[in-house]
Amino acid sequence: MKLPILCPSCQSKLTVKTLNCEKCLTKVDGNFKMPLLAAIPEDAQQFIIEFVKNSGSLKEMAKTMSLSYPTVRNRLDEIINTLKTIENAH
Amino acid sequence: MHTNLIFNPFTRIAGYKALTIGVIGMLIAGYVSFYSHTHFDGVLNIHSGLAAPIWIHILWPFADVAFLGIWFTLLGIILSQSKIRIVDIFGTQAFAFLPLVPASLMGFSKSLDRLSEKLMGVDPKAIRLDMFPLNDILMVLIIILITIPLTVWSGILIYNGFKESANLPHKKVIPVYIAGIFIGMILPKFLIGHFLLN
Numbered sequence: 001m002k003l004p005i006l007c008p009s010c011q012s013k014l015t016v017k018t019l020n021c022e023k024c025l026t027k028v029d030g031n032f033k034m035p036l037l038a039a040i041p042e043d044a045q046q047f048i049i050e051f052v053k054n055s056g057s058l059k060e061m062a063k064t065m066s067l068s069y070p071t072v073r074n075r076l077d078e079i080i081n082t083l084k085t086i087e088n089a090h
Numbered sequence: 091m092h093t094n095l096i097f098n099p100f101t102r103i104a105g106y107k108a109l110t111i112g113v114i115g116m117l118i119a120g121y122v123s124f125y126s127h128t129h130f131d132g133v134l135n136i137h138s139g140l141a142a143p144i145w146i147h148i149l150w151p152f153a154d155v156a157f158l159g160i161w162f163t164l165l166g167i168i169l170s171q172s173k174i175r176i177v178d179i180f181g182t183q184a185f186a187f188l189p190l191v192p193a194s195l196m197g198f199s200k201s202l203d204r205l206s207e208k209l210m211g212v213d214p215k216a217i218r219l220d221m222f223p224l225n226d227i228l229m230v231l232i233i234i235l236i237t238i239p240l241t242v243w244s245g246i247l248i249y250n251g252f253k254e255s256a257n258l259p260h261k262k263v264i265p266v267y268i269a270g271i272f273i274g275m276i277l278p279k280f281l282i283g284h285f286l287l288n
Contacts, residue, residue: 068104070178074257077172 005039039086044079051076097246100254103185104178112184116155119187119194120148126197130154131282133248133274134241136190138197139206146286151187153278158183158248161270166256169266174256182251189243196237201229245271 007014016032037045054060062072095102103111123129124147129140133154140147159180166174196202204226209217219227248271253263 066102068100068102068108068178068254069175070104070255070257071101073172074254077257 002042003034003038005034036083036086040079040082044082047075047079097243098250098254099185099247100182100251104251104255105175105181106177108181108185109177112155112181112187115188115191116151116184117148119151119191120144122191122194123147123150123197126195128194128197130190130194132276132279133158133271134190134245135275135279136193136196136237136241138202142287146282149286150278150282151190153282154274155180155183155187157274157278158252158270161274162252162256162266165266165270166252166258169262170256170258172257178255179252182255183248186244186247186251189240189247193237193240196233199229199233201226202233205230 005014006012014034016034017029019028019030019032020026037048050064051058051061054064058069058072058076061067062069065072100108119130121144124142124144126138127141128136128138129142129147130136130150131140135154159176162183163174163176163179166179205222208221212221249263249267252258252267252270253260256263258266
């Protein structure tokens with residue numbers, strides 16, 4: 001299920017009101033801001049995780065993903081632009 | 091990232107690997123074209139009937155790809171916000187030459203030369219189909235039917251190679267590509283023809 005990040009009514013950023021422990025069912029109420037990474041699509045989040053796991057090496061990323069270096073770099077640039085757009089919009 | 095690998099293999103291959111494969115293809119094409127008297131006298135240009143030293147035949151594909159590499163690198167650096175690598179531009183452009191390698195064989199058929207000779211100096215209004223042997227007409231048609239798709243394929247690879255390497259949108263790639271192909275069709279022909287063949 002895709003995490004909603006914008007209010008469907010006014011398009012403002014949503015915050016987290018309740019956190020829930022699945023084991024003991026404890027609930028924590030508050031007003032938590034969502035991290036910037038939560039605002040990007042799941043495949044982009046996965047890309048960033050892989051990027052960090054590969055020590056930030058695009059060459060290694062390209063090897064493990066069986067893609068060319070420019071394709072991986074283009075994907076990273078695309079994610080950077082998305083993050084900048086989200087930051088600037090809010 | 092789902093792209094058609096026939097027309098855009100550059101999501102999988104670029105850089106030194108593409109450059110090495112492309113250079114091998116260009117050497118083969120140059121070597122074969124020496125014996126077939128074919129020459130790649132400009133980007134996406136293939137002609138037959140030139141008997142020049144072997145190094146000229148080998149130089150021509152390299153001149154075409156080098157021009158595209160330099161052109162796309164300069165424009166890529168100016169237009170792209172990504173950190174582009176020169177080896178990706180040159181590698182993809184060298185790889186894009188590969189569909190033209192089989193076209194180096196076309197000069198082995200003498201039909202093109204015979205047809206050209208017969209057409210030389212003939213009044214266009216006086217040209218009749220029965221002036222040419224049927225075998226030659228059929229052979230030329232076969233050569234055209236083979237080389238045109240190969241040339242189009244190479245042209246598509248040139249486009250996608252630049253787009254992938256420079257990370258540019260279509261609206262920026264299209265004018266750079268058209269200008270590059272247009273200049274590339276003329277400049278290597280002029281430079282090699284003027285300075286090395288005369």
